[in-house]
Amino acid sequence: MEEVFDDVFLIDKKVATRNLDRGRKVYNETLIEEGRVEYRLWNPYRSKLSAAILKGLKNFEIKKDSCVLYLGAATGTTVSHVSDIASDGRIYAVEFSERNMRELIKVCERRKNILPILEDARYPERYGHNIGEGKCDVMYQDVSSKEQTEILVKNSMFLKKGGYAYFVIKSQSIDISRKPEEVYGDAIREISGKFEVLERIDIEPYDSMHLFTVLRKK
Numbered sequence: 001m002e003e004v005f006d007d008v009f010l011i012d013k014k015v016a017t018r019n020l021d022r023g024r025k026v027y028n029e030t031l032i033e034e035g036r037v038e039y040r041l042w043n044p045y046r047s048k049l050s051a052a053i054l055k056g057l058k059n060f061e062i063k064k065d066s067c068v069l070y071l072g073a074a075t076g077t078t079v080s081h082v083s084d085i086a087s088d089g090r091i092y093a094v095e096f097s098e099r100n101m102r103e104l105i106k107v108c109e110r111r112k113n114i115l116p117i118l119e120d121a122r123y124p125e126r127y128g129h130n131i132g133e134g135k136c137d138v139m140y141q142d143v144s145s146k147e148q149t150e151i152l153v154k155n156s157m158f159l160k161k162g163g164y165a166y167f168v169i170k171s172q173s174i175d176i177s178r179k180p181e182e183v184y185g186d187a188i189r190e191i192s193g194k195f196e197v198l199e200r201i202d203i204e205p206y207d208s209m210h211l212f213t214v215l216r217k218k
């Protein structure tokens with residue numbers, strides 16, 4: 001076993017985190033006991049952050065005590081691994097689908113570092129009072145929305161200056177008729193006033209039509 005980042009491990013070339021909720025699975029992932037510690041394998045086909053780690057991500061800025069704003073939390077697959085890592089931190093998990101939120105709440109009931117927010121990420125003013133301006137160390141955004149870049153820019157008010165953002169650009173949600181490379185180029189131009197682009201990671205074969213980017217707030 002190798003610790004590739006703080007609290008992120010490789011076990012037989014598979015990404016894993018230490019299970020904060022011992023004995024419990026979130027999405028039927030594999031649990032592995034090593035010594036007296038239980039690890040959860042982090043499926044790269046289910047989580048773009050795990051895929052990015054396997055594809056050579058360099059800047060991994062989620063730490064034990066991080067405050068993370070997570071937009072597009074869905075049913076908690078990736079959020080649960082972020083919760084394993086930021087075990088003494090706080091994760092604000094925004095999701096607007098009630099159906100997904102019902103599943104997410106089950107995860108949050110057992111993991112006290114995740115705060116679920118049933119809201120539309122296009123309107124940060126509706127949940128901003130829960131978070132506070134400039135309070136987050138990291139932002140993670142994986143929303144299947146045409147307005148992905150606007151959502152990132154609007155929510156960046158919660159991120160500290162110099163804070164990191166992981167922004168998954170889904171070309172098909174923005175414009176299905178254009179070439180992904182053109183859509184990515186436009187999206188990056190739109191956010192470049194607020195963010196410096198540190199990494200662009202192609203996460204094939206784990207996911208297609210997505211560009212995983214690592215940004216730093218200016």
Ligand SMILES: C[S@@+](CC[C@H](N)C(=O)[O-])C[C@H]1O[C@@H](n2cnc3c(N)ncnc32)[C@H](O)[C@@H]1O
Nearest residue numbers: 072074077078095096097120121142143144145
């Ligand atoms: C690709 S899924 C996210 C998967 C998740 N990040 C993971 O790895 O476990 C995209 C999610 O974004 C949510 N979403 C889309 N637009 C949204 C918006 N405007 N506000 C909040 N959630 C949104 C969808 O309901 C969906 O659950």
